[in-house]
Amino acid sequence: MGKTNRISLTLCTITLLISQGLIAGDLERRQAKRIHDRLTGINAPNATIDAMESLLVAEPITGGKSAAQFAIDPSLNPAAWSFYNVTLKNFAAPWTNEEQTVFTPLNDYTATVIGAIRDGHDFRRILYDDILYVGNASGIGSYSPSNNNHYEALEALDPAGNGNLFDTLQQTTQSAVSPLPSTATAGIMTTRAASMAFFSDGTNRAMFRFTLMNHLCTDLEPIKDVSRTPDRVRRDVSRSPGGDSRIFLNACVGCHAGMDGMAGAFAYYEWDYTNDKSDGSLLYTEGAVSNKHNINQDNFRPGYLTTDDSWVNYWRNGPNYLLGWSDNRLETPLFKDDKNNTVGNGAKSLGEELANSDAFAQCQVDKVFETLCLRGPAEYYDQDRVVRDSIVNNFKTTYNYNMREVFTDVAAHCKGN
Ligand code: HEC
Incomplete structure (x- = not known):
């Protein structure tokens, strides 16, 4: 031989x-x-x-x-500190700014996501609860609604030592440390970081779009539905762009019918600043609609005029029923109109509407796949889909929406061979 x-x-x-x-x-x-x-x-x-x-x-x-x-x-x-200070921070950081960049300092949005995962909370709460995490390390000052200094000082500490987020993050409420009444809080949507990114300038529709992208994992384009009633489309949207009403009916309505119906929930919020956005703070004016919801009214006078913070989810019906809406509620009562569309007032009840969808649950699992397996749904193998679906199912039932279970399941699935 x-x-x-x-x-x-x-x-x-x-x-x-x-x-x-x-x-x-x-x-x-x-x-x-x-x-x-x-x-x-x-x-x-x-x-x-x-x-x-x-x-x-x-x-x-x-x-x-x-x-x-x-x-x-x-x-x-x-x-293990690096899971909290690095992996989870990078997990949440892109959700906190319009550029979707990971290169952004620790802030109240990322800290709240990290804390909620560390504590194994029902993750739906990040879209509607009066919840906030701050650092209890010494020498970093206290939380401020008008700057991010607290979190930047926390991030400057030794991540493996006194700046270790596993030890230092402490749960509190937004209403305890800011002028927001508890009823006006809606999880990460009303954090300082999200408000600065998505309530500043514009028409507050950005808060809806980015919440959808970051927590239901879809942008508006793929879920356009021109078959919904346009009665909530605001006055600033021209009904005959370029003189052609067909464009409104075939394009604009696809997003605006559903989006404007839901974004009404943000009518009392405004990012208040003078020169520099980052020096501003969230302004909540209960009962008084912020001007941006009714700007450019002359574009179409008969359009919807925002007079309160009511919202309606027309996407419960039509093709977007596929987002998997649910009647589960933990905090806010469930109301429907006579056409079976969910209705409510304010960001908190809208947050519950979004957080209870199947899309929300699947989105959280897909984001963990992306982080730990380095591939998203478009690159999934058949086996990934089977495993993903079973983790989503457990997430909603036996795991009680605990993200630690998702991270450990997905890490095991992608351990390699
Ligand atoms: C794919 C979804 C989509 C379609 C289709 C769409 N819009 Fe919009 N529109 C948005 C979003 C999202 C915003 C909020 C953008 C932001 O502030 O970040 C917006 C904002 C606007 C605004 C407010 C701009 C401002 O900040 O003052 C107007 C006016 C508007 N759209 C008109 C139209 C018209 C007219 C059409 C049809 C030609 C149209 N939109 C089609 C998604 C859409």
Whole structure:
């Protein structure tokens, strides 16, 4: 027998043994490293990888979830801080600005997402609750509704030390630290960061569009529906752009019928600033519609005039029923009109309408796939879809919308082989 043959025979035997699980360790070690790397973005201490490897060996084939739980638990893994300070911050940062960039300082929106995930809260709350996370490290000043200094000072601390968000983030309410009444709070939508990005200038429709993109994972273009009634389309939208009313009926209505109906919820909000947006603060004027909701009225006088903060979801019916609207409510009462469209007043009830949709649940899972598996729905393998659907289902039922379960499930699924 020649030398080459003998080598390939040996390799072949090793491969066979590994595939039968007879030589444990090598595969599991690689998987442990991959899980740790994807969750935290940093190299793990050897002791962490040893422990995660044993957990993987103990639960072959389907395993990985307990190794992932180990990786994000600071009482077990000294590198776990990076999951909170780096991975979760980068997860949420692009949702907090119009450019969708990750290169933005820590702010009240990102801190609230990180805190809600750390604490395993029902993640629907981020769209409607009176919730906020601040840092309790010393020397960083207190939260201010009119600047971001608190969070920038927190971010300047040692992330593995006193600036470690796992330890320092503390839950409070928006109404406790800002002039907003609790009824006017709507999770991240009424954070300072989101208000500055999406309530400043414009017509407040941006808050609706970006909430849809960031939390239902769709922009308006793919869900245009020209078959809805245009009775809530505001006066600033011309009914005959370029002198052609067909354009209004075939294009503009597709977005504006549904969007203007829902964006009415934001009628009492305005980002108040003089020269520099970043020095402004959120202004809430209960009962007084902000001017931007009724600008350029002469574009079409008979159009909808905003007189209060009522909203209607015409997309409950028609093709956008596919977003999977639900009658579940935890905070605000459910109301419907005689055509079975949901109606309400203000951002909080609109937030619940959005948060209870199937699209919201699936979007959270897809975003975690993107973060940990480095592929989104367009690149999914068939098996990804099966796993994604089952995680979404658990997220809504047994997991009670706890994102920690989603992160650990997805990390296990993408552990590699
Ligand atoms: C794909 C969805 C979509 C379609 C189609 C659409 N719009 Fe809009 N429109 C938006 C969004 C989103 C905003 C808010 C933009 C922002 O402020 O970021 C907006 C804002 C506006 C505004 C307010 C601009 C301002 O800030 O003062 C007007 C006026 C308007 N649209 C008119 C029209 C007209 C007329 C048509 C048809 C030719 C049309 N839109 C078609 C989505 C759409």
